[in-house]
Amino acid sequence: MRFLRHVIPMMALSAVVLPTSQAGAAPPRAAIYETDILPLLVARCGRCHAGGKKKGQLDLGSLAGIRRGSESGAVVVPGQPDKSLLVEVLTEGTMPPDGKNPPxxxxxxxxxxWIRSGAKTRAGDFSAGAVLTQEDVLPILFTRCVVCHGGREQKGGLDLRTRQAMLKGGKSGPAIVPGKPEKSLLIKRIHDRDMPPPKLLVDFGIRPVEAGEFETIRRWISAGAAHVDVTPDVATTTDDPLVSDKDRDFWAFQPPRKPMVPQVMTNEPANRIVNPVDAFLLKRLDKKSLGYSRKADRQTLIRRVAFDLTGLPPTWKDVEAFLGDKQPRAYARMVDRFLASRHYGERWGRYWLDLAGYADSEGKRSADPIRPHSWRYRDYVIRAFNNDKPYDRFLLEQIAGDELADFTTAKTISPQLQDNLVATGFLRQAPDGTGSDIVNTVVERFEVVIDEIDVLGSAVLGLTVKCAQCHSHKYDPIPQRDYYRLVAVFQGAYDVYDWLKPSFVPGQTKSKAAGRVLPHLTAAEQQQHRVARAAIEKQIAATKKTLADRQVALQKQHTEKQLGTLPEVLRQDLRKMLATPKKQRDAVQKYLSGKFEKQLIVTVAALKKQDASFKKLTTVTNNRVKELTAEMPVEPRIRALWDRGDPSPTWLFRRGQYNKPGHRVGPGVPSVLTDGKTPFAAKPPWPGAHSTGRRLALARWLVDPDHPLTARVMVNRIWFHHFGRGLVETLSNFGNTGTRPSHPELLDWLARTLIEEKWSIKQLHRVMMNSAAYQQVSAIRPAAEAVDPENRLLWRMPLKRMDAEVVRDSILAVAGRLDDSPFGPPDPVDVRPDGLVTSREAGEGWRRSIYIRHRRKHMPTILETFDLPQMIPNCVERPDSTVASQALHLFNDAMIRTLADEFAKRVTRDAGTAPYKQIERSYQLALNRMPNDTEREVGLAALEELTRLWQQKPGETGKTPPQPPAQRALATYCHTLINSAGFLFID
Known part of the structure; x- marks a missing residue:
């Protein structure tokens, strides 16, 4: 890929025409920049790259600008035109991009x-007059040195973060002597490879200073160690030169405004208008001479609502209650009942966990280490949805919970304070391999920051912000500068030069063990942990005591036996000697000890050889202690993100490479989503706070009612999960390359409604699900399909297949083996001998899929088969595949067959042995309805035939006696039901 083709945005050409004599013939002398090149570049490229315009961070209107290069790096390499990006894009004709009036x-x-001859200027060489400053050197020192000589630690009293600090030096004297690199300790230590210390390179995730970096430092000092005042690039009250008002005119970059609800006249019974959602949809349908499909029956509706809101089938008791409710608001009340279910948070929390990239392991490395505390964030999300936490508060806590209240000085940690910290786990879900010293360099650290910005951009902003990491966004008006302003927002917490490893590491030094976790838990949880730990410690002590008692008894027997072989006159003195501590023995006892103690005392090793039962007891005890130790609860911590204050500077990385730093940038947000004249207002969140307040400012900007994207993106996702297609189909791309809204007025009406309803997600469910549109049948009408084959106008409800968790949880539910215990550490998964991955049974069965350990390298096979994503770094929309392995898994997997047997046993317990009743009960549990006459007839014939076949099959031999043929036939019938489309698809 040619970088500048994607890096330097559009070069609009000026209408200036150069004189023929100047343009037509080669110059008779070596070209000079000021007289021969500058006028040409200004004429051809000036509208985008001169006169204050710096598209792609490139200024071609000054020598300093050309020297500085673009966001892709150097554009002119003196003497090497083949390596000069300016020549490359002009020769290939990719710039100007519109091809108008090219050079x-x-x-x-x-x-x-000009470049081949050395890119001469009036001053001589291209670099003549160019002065290295501290800005050329500091990025090197921050990368290689400040971990030991910075804000957290200053070994030898040396701080290398500023020129002034280097002049002051440390215990050994000044680090630099301007103009005298040979007398500068910094140069000497680096040259002699004393610094960074080789033995600390791995521990601190740094690498030796490279030759080019060393030469830059040496040249800077040699030239006088020049210093220039630098102001980070931040938004000001003046117009933004990189983003125009025209850029901001795009529909998604304008605040949503609540439109008038259209008036729709209709005489069709199906085209009933329940709420404004229907008015907006029917207006579009009417233009195509289309209308709604008929209303679905109640059994279809309750199944649809139950799965949409809880991810579980409705109980037959739920179905009967709804069928028997003849009140006008029966449907609305049924929706409210499922919204009130605690299973609602498990269903809708899972959608958010996909966006966050939730996982219980770090990823990156093949070891895929476990994250022992990640589950707290999962539980926070589930509770937030169950409690209908306002979406604006939900975002505030997740993005900046640590800056909402002072947790550092709190005498007690309240549940709300703990929630604030746990919520920041939203920004701790990206794969993070920096727990290993080998892969804990600036490169790997920056990857974590990149992924978290990607999560924020795709989940909340609905923009492909990550495309601006290496260069300005190719399609959306997001300069690379704005990407690094977001990096600066996170710098107070994610400082790549002052890094914390992802997890607490017991037994290591304080600096290495700290980890990015916090101990700030409520008193109740701390007490719960102490009680649980004490209980296991008590079991370990009791287990060890049994062995110790046996050992003492055997040793005592040995001693008495040996004493019996010695003269009686010595026995009492020897017993007294053995009972006296060695340091307190007198001279006689020391003599006796030296002469007789080895004979009288038997070692544990000797006991094992002498006594087989003691050897066995030792083995059993040690194994049990290991088992109990493994069950010991992990020291409770919160996997949080918090601002540590005093962040390092943020430099723009050209081409996204840390070793190609550009200019400094300060914290900020994408300019296109602002008026371009409002500075980013970050300040410490409370007086005396050791926190920058940057993420809090970001969060408050996001939840401003006039933010162009926050509400739109969220209501679009909710609509997608209910109707199978977003109003904007590209759920995480509202930019220029995303799809335009199918119903823009409806999208904005919903966005403003969410805000007006105090950001209540549950209220938005009510609006969508109570609409007539949601209550339609899914049957295809050929005439309507001919006009709108993809159902974009929603003339019917789409048929949806269960997603991965719903498939597994529903099978467990109908089998009666679903343990609905909520919250807490995840259930482990095991790799079976056949290579399949399954979760362990817990309690009364298996818990819901959301509570299984989500380990990136060991995904439960049934979930992975049905498209559970791996999270790299997150999942904005799951694939919906139909592959043979899905049907094969449901048909052949041993666990599925076991659950089919349990399903059949449940049917027999509930309905008895009458086949007619068994078929009815099977349908009630699996399909949430009664069978029709044809289904009864087919079912009875199937059970009869299956019973006959099982009677002919000899019974298996084994621990479990074979079931009667009729029961085995019923199990096969139940297995068939859970393989049916009626079970796997939600109508």
């Missing part, structure tokens, strides 16, 4: 020859 071949030749 002539002779002009391109002039630029090429």
């Amino acid at each position: 002539s071949k002779s002009e391109i030749t002039r630029i090429t020859e």
Whole structure:
């Protein structure tokens, strides 16, 4: 890929026409920048790259600008036109991108020859007059040195973060002597490979100073160690030169405004208008001479609502209650009942966990280490949805919970304070391999930051912000500068030069063990942990005591036996000697000890050889102690993100490479989503706070009622999960390359409604699900399909297949083996001998899929088969595949067959042995309805035939006696039901 083709945005050409004599022939002398090149570049490229315009961070209107290069790096390499990006894009014709009035071949030749001859200027060489400053050196020192000589630690009293600090030096004297690199300790230590200390490179995730970096430092000091005042690039009250008002005119970058609800006249019974959602939809349908499909029956509706809101089938008791409710608001009340279910948070929390990239392991490395505390964030999300936590508060806590209240000085940690910290786990879900010293360099650290910004951009903003990491966004008006302003927002917590490893590491030094976890838990949880730990410690002590008592008894027997072989006159003195501590023995006892103690005392090793039962007891005890130790609860911590204050500077990384730093940038947000004249208002969240307040400012900006995207993106996701297609189909791309809204007025009406309803997600469910549109049948009408084959106008409800968790949880539910215990550490998974991955049975069965350990390298096979994503770093929309392995798994997997047997046993317990009743009960449990006459007839015939076949099959031999043929036939019938489309698809 040619970088500048994607890096330098559009170069609009000026209408200036150069004189023929200048443009047509090669210059008779070596070209000079000021007289021969500058006028050409300004004429051809100036509208985008001169006169204050710096698209792609490139200024071609000054020598300093050309020296500085673009966001892709150097554009001119003196003497090497083949390595100069300016020549590359002009020669290939990719710039100007519109191809209008490009430079002539002779002009391109002039630029090429100028570079080939050394890119001469009036001052001589291209670099003549260019002065290295501290900004050329500091990025090197921050990368290689400040971990030991920075804000957290200053070994030898040396701070290398500023020129002034280097002049002051440390215990050994000044680090630099301007103009005298040979007398500068910094140069000497680096040259002699004393610094960074080789033995600490791995521990601190740094690498030796490279030759080019060393030369830059040496040249800077040699030239006088120049210092310039630098102001980070931040938004100001003046117009933004990189983003225009025209850029902001795009529909998604304008605040949503609540439109008038359209008036729709209809005489069709199906085209009933329950709420404004229907008015907006029917207006579009009417233009195509289409209308709604008929209303679905109640059994279809309750199944649809139950799965949509809880991810579980409704109980037959639920179905009967709804069928028997003849009140006008029966449907609305049924929706409210499922919204009130605690299973609602498990269903809708899972959607959010996909966006966050939730996982119980770190990823990156093959070891895929476990995250022991990640589950707290999962539980926080489930509770937040169950409690209908306002979406604006939900975002505030997740993005900046640590800055909402002072947790550092709190005498007690309240549940709300703990929630604030746990919520920041939203920004701790990205794969993070920096727990290993080997892969804990700036590169790997920056990858974590990149992924978290990607999560924020795709989940909350609905923009492909990550495309601006290496260069300005190719399609959306997001300069690379704005990407690094977001990096600066996170710098107070995610400082790549001052890093914390992802987890607490017991037994290591304080600096290495700290980890990015917090101990700030409520008193109740701390007490719960102490009680649980004490209980296991008590079991371990009791287990060890049994062995110790046996050992003492055997040793005592040995001693008495040996004493019996010695003269009686010595026995009492020897017993007294053995009972006296060694340090307190007198001279006689020391003599007796030296002469007789080895004979009288038997070692544990000797006891094992002498006594087989003691050897066995030792083995059993040690194994049990290991088992109990493994069950010991992990020291409770919160996997949180918090601002540590005093962040390092943020430099723009050209091409996204840390070793190609550009200019400094300060915290900020994408300019296109602002008016371009409002500074980013970050300040410490409370007086005396050791926190930057940057993420809090970001969070408050996001939940501003006039934010163009926050509400739109969320209501679009909710609509997608109910109707199978977003109003904007590209759920996480509301930019120029995303799809336009199918119903823009409806999208904005829903966005404003969410805000007006105090950001209540449950209220938005009510609006969507109570609409007539949601209550339609899914049957296809050929005439409507001919007009709108993809159902974009929603003339019917779509048929949806269960997603991975719902498939597994529903099978467990109908089998009666679903343990609905909520919350807490995840249930482990095991790799079976056949290679399949399954979760362990817990309590009364198996818990819901959301409570299984989500380990990136060991995903439960049934969930992975049905498209559970791996989270790298997150999942904005799951694939919906139909592959043979899905049907094969449901048909052949041993666990599925076991659950089919349990399903059949449940049917027999509930309905008895009458086949007619068994078929009815099977349908009630699996399909949430009664069978029709044809289904009864087919079912009875199937059970009869299956019973006959099982009677002919000899019974298996084994621990479990074979079931009667009729029961085995019923199990096969139940197995068939859970393989049916009626079970796997939600109508």
